[in-house]
Amino acid sequence: MENRTEIGSIGEFGLIDRLAEPFKSHQGWTSVGIGDDAAVLNSGGKLTVTTTELLIEGVHFDLSYTPLLHLGYKIVSVALSDLAAMNAIPAQLVLGIGLSNRFSVEAVEELYRGVKNACEEYKIDLVGGDTTASPQGLIISVSAIGVVDAPQLVKRSGAKPNDVICVTGDFGGALLGLQSLEREKQVFLANPEMQPELDNKSYVVLRQLKPVARFDIIHEMRDLGVTPTSMIDSSDGLAAEIIHLCNASGTGARIFEKNIPIDDETYLSATEFNLSPLTAALNGGEDYELVFTVSQADYEKVEKISDVTAIGYMTDKQDERVIVMKSDQLVNLTAPGFGA
Amino acid sequence: MENRTEIGSIGEFGLIDRLAEPFKSHQGWTSVGIGDDAAVLNSGGKLTVTTTELLIEGVHFDLSYTPLLHLGYKIVSVALSDLAAMNAIPAQLVLGIGLSNRFSVEAVEELYRGVKNACEEYKIDLVGGDTTASPQGLIISVSAIGVVDAPQLVKRSGAKPNDVICVTGDFGGALLGLQSLEREKQVFLANPEMQPELDNKSYVVLRQLKPVARFDIIHEMRDLGVTPTSMIDSSDGLAAEIIHLCNASGTGARIFEKNIPIDDETYLSATEFNLSPLTAALNGGEDYELVFTVSQADYEKVEKISDVTAIGYMTDKQDERVIVMKSDQLVNLTAPGFGA
Numbered sequence: 001m002e003n004r005t006e007i008g009s010i011g012e013f014g015l016i017d018r019l020a021e022p023f024k025s026h027q028g029w030t031s032v033g034i035g036d037d038a039a040v041l042n043s044g045g046k047l048t049v050t051t052t053e054l055l056i057e058g059v060h061f062d063l064s065y066t067p068l069l070h071l072g073y074k075i076v077s078v079a080l081s082d083l084a085a086m087n088a089i090p091a092q093l094v095l096g097i098g099l100s101n102r103f104s105v106e107a108v109e110e111l112y113r114g115v116k117n118a119c120e121e122y123k124i125d126l127v128g129g130d131t132t133a134s135p136q137g138l139i140i141s142v143s144a145i146g147v148v149d150a151p152q153l154v155k156r157s158g159a160k161p162n163d164v165i166c167v168t169g170d171f172g173g174a175l176l177g178l179q180s181l182e183r184e185k186q187v188f189l190a191n192p193e194m195q196p197e198l199d200n201k202s203y204v205v206l207r208q209l210k211p212v213a214r215f216d217i218i219h220e221m222r223d224l225g226v227t228p229t230s231m232i233d234s235s236d237g238l239a240a241e242i243i244h245l246c247n248a249s250g251t252g253a254r255i256f257e258k259n260i261p262i263d264d265e266t267y268l269s270a271t272e273f274n275l276s277p278l279t280a281a282l283n284g285g286e287d288y289e290l291v292f293t294v295s296q297a298d299y300e301k302v303e304k305i306s307d308v309t310a311i312g313y314m315t316d317k318q319d320e321r322v323i324v325m326k327s328d329q330l331v332n333l334t335a336p337g338f339g340a
Numbered sequence: 341m342e343n344r345t346e347i348g349s350i351g352e353f354g355l356i357d358r359l360a361e362p363f364k365s366h367q368g369w370t371s372v373g374i375g376d377d378a379a380v381l382n383s384g385g386k387l388t389v390t391t392t393e394l395l396i397e398g399v400h401f402d403l404s405y406t407p408l409l410h411l412g413y414k415i416v417s418v419a420l421s422d423l424a425a426m427n428a429i430p431a432q433l434v435l436g437i438g439l440s441n442r443f444s445v446e447a448v449e450e451l452y453r454g455v456k457n458a459c460e461e462y463k464i465d466l467v468g469g470d471t472t473a474s475p476q477g478l479i480i481s482v483s484a485i486g487v488v489d490a491p492q493l494v495k496r497s498g499a500k501p502n503d504v505i506c507v508t509g510d511f512g513g514a515l516l517g518l519q520s521l522e523r524e525k526q527v528f529l530a531n532p533e534m535q536p537e538l539d540n541k542s543y544v545v546l547r548q549l550k551p552v553a554r555f556d557i558i559h560e561m562r563d564l565g566v567t568p569t570s571m572i573d574s575s576d577g578l579a580a581e582i583i584h585l586c587n588a589s590g591t592g593a594r595i596f597e598k599n600i601p602i603d604d605e606t607y608l609s610a611t612e613f614n615l616s617p618l619t620a621a622l623n624g625g626e627d628y629e630l631v632f633t634v635s636q637a638d639y640e641k642v643e644k645i646s647d648v649t650a651i652g653y654m655t656d657k658q659d660e661r662v663i664v665m666k667s668d669q670l671v672n673l674t675a676p677g678f679g680a
Contacts, residue, residue, distance in 0.1 A: 003444075003446050004444040004445075004446060005444055005445035005446060006441075006444065006445070007439065007441070007443070007444070007445055007448070007471075008441075009445075010445060012471055012472075015445060015448065015471055016469050016470075016471060018445065018449070019448060019449065019452045019469055019471075020466070020469055022452075022453075022456055023456055023459065023465070023466045024460075025465050026459070026460075026463040026464060026465055027431045027432065027463070027464065027465045036468075038468070039432050039434055039467035039468050039485065040467075041388060041431055041432055041485055041487070043383065043385045043386040043387075043388050043487045044384070044385020044386050045383045045384020045385035045386075046383040046384050046385075047383075048381060048383050048388040048485070050390060050432070050434060050483060050485055051434070051468070052392065052434045052435075052436050052468065052470065052481055052483045053436065053470070054436030054437070054438055054470060054472055054479065054481045056438050056472065056473075056474055056475065056479060057475075058475040059438070059472060059473050059474065059475060060472070091367045091381055092367065092379050092381055092390070094379055094390060094391070094392045094483075095392075096392050096393065096394030096481060097394070098394055098396050098399070098479075099347065101346075101347070101348075103347070104343075104344040104345055104346065104347070105344075105345035105346070105347055105349075105350060105355060105358065106343050106344060106345060108347070108355065108359060109358070109359065112359045112362075113362075116362055116363055119363060119366070120364075120366075123366040123367070124366060124367065125363070125365050125366055125367045126360070126363045127379035127380075128376075128378070128379050128391070128392065129356050129359055129360055130356075130392065130393070130394060131347075131352055131355055131356060131359075132352075132394055132396065132399060132400070133396075133399050134396055134399065135396070135397075135398040135399060135476070135477070136475070136476055137475070139394065139396060139438075139479055141392055141394045141436060141481035141483075143390060143392045143434075143483045145379065145381055145388070145390055147381070147383045
């Protein structure tokens with residue numbers, strides 16, 4: 001190669017944009033292409049929505065404090081969360097597993113037990129299971145398939161100025177759970193006989209180990225007849241997701257520090273770890289909550305849902321992605337992954 | 341863990357069966373579940389067919405002799421071949437890439453150039469591109485989505501006794517290509533400045549580096565009004581695929597050595613490497629040809645297709661999976677991956 005550009009210099013999202021640019025569309029039935037949470041195929045009936053995640057030991061999970069049972073559950077939630085973000089109902093799951101020889105049949109069965117628990121909870125079918133050798137560690141690819149009627153499909157790109165920005169649940173918990181588990185890992189390294197023990201673990205650890213895709217809210221909004229104008233799930237942190245929605249919709253955004261939902265335990269844990277609770281919420285990631293926009297008229301219905309919070313609104317100033325602090329100071333939202 | 345069963349002791353297919361056993365179906369629209377080439381979802385119009393492959397450096401490919409451009413093309417062919425095996429027409433592709441920091445932006449672009457070439461040849465859309473860090477080497481997950489009208493869906497399980505077993509193309513070439521490239525790798529190890537040079541390479545090397553999913557035959561059979569009774573693509577070797585079809589259909593099979601298509605160059609290369617050309621064809625794998633069965637009536641139409649060969653027939657003896665040698669001797673078909 002004559003030139004060598006480091007991937008870190010353009011960021012993950014810069015890389016994806018650069019890679020995607022030369023591709024043209026061949027299929028009239030492709031409803032949504034690169035740049036949303038999932039791919040959408042219009043095959044004549046309901047739209048089919050597909051998403052894939054690639055999860056690598058040492059990057060996405062650490063087996064020294066992640067029980068395989070929980071990991072199996074989590075990988076399903078992570079994949080389905082992308083379907084929820086398109087307002088689709090999940091139907092099927094396909095797993096590809098790369099295993100080094102340190103894994104026994106029983107270990108893989110434990111992982112699959114977690115997958116099965118999730119399949120039963122989400123009422124979906126595991127329809128394919130490919131296993132292969134891995135030279136090092138555990139590699140998991142998980143594809144989820146769902147369906148949605150065309151008028152109910154929600155993309156990232158439909159937000160309009162003055163739409164209300166809403167979120168489900170609370171933010172920052174998964175990061176603090178990770179911090180707690182990393183601290184526990186030091187105990188494990190001192191005593192390798194230790195097994196992760198979760199019975200007495202707190203909210204934040206469960207936020208990290210066992211996230212839940214928010215189909216409860218998807219169904220509540222359907223019951224109320226509300227279709228969000230744009231939606232995304234929060235895998236990369238609240239700030240990154242708002243920037244994604246703004247970029248796709250061509251809007252600005254203004255959110256309010258006082259409205260960002262942060263659980264008390266998250267707040268206290270952040271303080272304990274000398275982290276800003278707000279930074280944990282904005283940049284922590286892995287909360288797998290929904291971030292969406294609704295028209296002002298629809299917001300009157302949505303605000304009745306107990307676990308939904310309005311945190312701000314979209315604006316017509318494309319450059320404006322700001323958080324209004326409790327001090328009334330304006331601070332620009334920033335997020336990792338968008339390059340230097 | 342109290343028990344430890346080594347995965348090798350039950351084989352890949354034994355592992356998949358054991359893992360899949362506890363799962364129940366929740367979704368009425370799941371048309372095909374675990375145990376076929378792809379998952380099928382009935383969302384009201386055409387059936388949607390989805391397949392995922394997980395490809396890991398050092399297991400599935402060796403970058404010391406695989407140009408990234410060819411690898412990009414191959415991963416698309418490998419995924420689409422599973423759709424061809426369901427008689428589906430491909431529409432969309434989703435890629436997940438795990439990259440260690442030894443890869444530059446330009447290297448990933450080269451890989452994507454190969455993906456783009458394949459997308460243009462197969463007339464499909466790349467609709468998602470997830471990239472992530474990898475602690476070691478290149479990891480690729482590729483999901484392909486296609487569609488098929490319900491009456492044209494072909495499963496592994498539909499073969500009947502006396503159906504004719506047909507194959508496309510020829511077998512064993514990809515294995516001999518791999519052998520040739522492995523030999524070339526020794527040159528590379530002696531001189532790391534060497535770049536793979538493919539212009540003067542032969543048929544077998546292209547069989548390994550640039551396989552083609554056989555949609556040409558899928559379309560020819562559609563034009564003739566023929567729907568196979570069962571079908572699979574040959575990723576694991578001809579013998580393994582015939583055993584898969586027999587297991588799914590509850591049939592036996594009898595194939596004939598004299599009918600197995602083996603290219604002259606494959607034959608000569610096998611001899612050069614002291615391998616049996618027949619063993620290369622039966623157990624070599626990675627040829628990505630189609631192995632299918634048709635009724636005797638349909639065979640009269642199919643035999644007009646130039647690149648299709650009848651190699652035997654299905655029988656009603658479920659235990660019989662045999663090859664009739666040129667010497668008239670009967671030999672049981674065996675395949676790796678089915679356990680001890």
